[in-house]
Amino acid sequence: MTVNMVLKPEVLGCTDFRSVRSLRPELTAALFRLSSQPTTLLLHSQVHQLQSSHFSFLFSTFDFLLTPTSNIKPLSDPPIFAEPIPNVTVALGRDVSLPCVIENLGSYKVAWIHVGRQMLLTIHKHVVVKVPRFSVSHDNQKTWLLHINSVQQDDRGYYMCQVNTNPMISQVGFLQVVVPPNILDSLSTESTVAVREHQNITLTCKADGYPPPKLMWKREDGQVISLNKHHKVNLYDGEQLNLTRITRSEMGAYLCIATNGVPPTVSKRITVDVEFSPMIFVPNQLVGAPTGTNVTIDCHTEAYPRAMSYWFLGDEMILSNEKYATNIMENSYRAHMRLTIRNLTASDFGSYRCISKNSLGETEGSIRLYPIPKPSAAPKATEIKSSANNEGRPSTPPPAKRLTTVWPSSYNPYSPKRTERPPQPSEERVERPEQKLRGGESTGETCILSPGPPCFPVSSSS
Structure with a gap:
């Protein structure tokens, strides 16, 4: 690939190239050569090559050498590129180096050019462009490195390594x-954006970067979108x-x-507030x-917006004190109101109202508190003991016992010898006074009281 860097005389403010020296007094020398053939330039510092169909021009801030390629003695082996210039990817702001490996360079010169901007960067060991981020180095063998510090986006593009042979050789x-x-x-x-419930809203996000970034929500x-x-x-x-038609759940x-x-990877957080008037749900009215x-x-x-919530009993607002305890637990646009009433009295029963109010409206719920009887105590079990002791002597008669329901051993549902059906639920067993038997033994008697036949005592063996 060949790049012709052309500069017309009009750009320098003169009618021909012979007047350039008078306009640029800092130039130490200038040389013109009319020729229809291109001229090979071998330079030691900043160089501009100007070509037209009739002449070639070169000027330098230091000394220069203009030598037709026909006067350069060919080497036994001409310069060749030992390996291609690699394509390099670098992040913005990092440093990078591009290598150009040449064998058999001899007395030829190497130049670096930014192709896209048609900008000559370096010639041999000298930096031409006035950008301090560019530099060049040589390992004294065959590798020429173009260094770019703190890479910018404008540095993206093709870079040419060129050797001034005839014909010129280059690679990019x-x-x-x-x-x-x-x-x-x-x-x-x-x-943060706000929208009324059941209306439409569009969220926009734009980003730059290279390659162009992909955006996702x-x-x-x-939760799902x-x-x-x-x-x-x-x-x-x-x-x-x-x-579309956004709801509070979104x-x-x-x-x-x-x-x-x-x-x-970067992200932007956008909070969507859905506004609506208060609503109240009462679990138990x-x-x-x-x-x-x-x-x-x-x-x-x-x-939403956040509501003010409070309680009323009749026409009086309830405040937290020794009698009442109020508590509100909030989660996003939801709130749980709790009212605890201590040591209920007759005046505490009635209709309670929970009220919620925000800038969009107000609503209330009603709960009726009514008295109920206290639950009765559970019946206590009664233990029945025989009046005879282990030694067979009568014991002191126990005090009179109240009527109680007793399972006789023959009707005990857990007795392994049970052969008869238990009595009906309406029947009631009553303990009778103990009687002495012969031989000084005593026994307890139990009978079944029912509206049926007379009671027959049932003896329990000691």
Whole structure:
């Protein structure tokens, strides 16, 4: 690939090249040669080669040498490129070096050129371009390195390594400058937006970088994105996210993520607030409790913006004190209101109202608290003992015992010898006074009281 770097006399402000020296007094020398053939330039410092169909021109801030290629004695082996210039990818702001490996260079010179900008960068060991980020080095063998510090996006493109043989030989390599993604806040939706429930909203996110970044959306809480009533997705690709008839369940933070394969990946967090008037849900509208106990009633509310919530008994607002304890637990647009009433008295029964109010409206729920009797105590079991002791002597008669229900051993449902059906539930067993038997033994007697036949005593052996 050949690059002709042409500069017309008009650019220098003169009618022909012979007047350039008078316009540029800092030049130490100038030489003109009319020729229809190109001229090979061998330079030691900054050089510009100007060509037309009739002449070639060269000037230098130091000394120069203009030598026709016919006067250069050919070497036994002409210069050749030992290996191609690699294509290099570098991130913005990093340093990079491009190698040009030449064998048999001899007295020929090496130049580096930025092809896209047609800019001569270096000639042999001298830097031509007035950009301090560029430099050149030689390992005294066959490798020429073009160094670029703190690479910028303008440095992207093809770079040519050229040797001034006849004909000229050259090779090119491409420098790719990649730029990590960057979200453009000025062109994107603000970090917090508000919308009324059941309206539409569009979220916009724009980013730059190289390669051009890919944008995708997701919800921060991991929930699905509702594009419309029938279309829900976990991830959505594109610069704009359209939410149709948004509801309160879609309130929250949305993340716009920009990625192009160049780290780091960046994201923008956009909080969507869905505004609506308060709503109240009462789990139990009727609550019963006995006098002298504590009771808790509750209401569930939903509202955004955040609502003021409080309780009323009749026309009087309830405040937290020794009698009442109020508590509100909030989660996003939801709130759980709880009211505890201690040591209930007759005046505490009645209709309680939970009220929720925000800038968009007000609503209330009603709970009726009524008295109920206290639960009765559970019956206590009674133990029956025989009046005879282990030695066969009568014991002191026990005090009179109250009537109680007793299972005789013959009707015991857990007795392995049970052969008869137990009595009906209406029947009642009553313990009778003990009687002495002959031989000084005593026994306890139990009978069944029922509206049927007379009671027959049932003896229990000691």
